Amino acid sequence: xxxGDNFISDYGMNAIKNIISNCxxxxxxxxxxxxxxxxxxxxxxxxxxxxxxxxIDVIILNKYIVRxxxx
Numbered sequence: 001x002x003x004g005d006n007f008i009s010d011y012g013m014n015a016i017k018n019i020i021s022n023c024x025x026x027x028x029x030x031x032x033x034x035x036x037x038x039x040x041x042x043x044x045x046x047x048x049x050x051x052x053x054x055x056i057d058v059i060i061l062n063k064y065i066v067r068x069x070x071x
Contacts, residue, residue: 029056
């Protein structure tokens with residue numbers, strides 16, 4: 001599921017939490033959004049429990065997630 005570049009904030013991570021818990025996804029791209037460490041902590045336990053997800057694309061740089069290779 002490619003959700004990169006969507007202006008998703010920490011508040012929006014509640015919806016992502018729901019998706020992780022209730023959908024069969026194998027890839028999750030959250031790069032280049034407005035998600036902080038707190039937003040990622042909200043879904044951490046769900047990611048650990050979800051054995052279907054094989055690839056997660058997130059990078060936290062300067063407080064928010066950005067795409068790989070950006071400064």
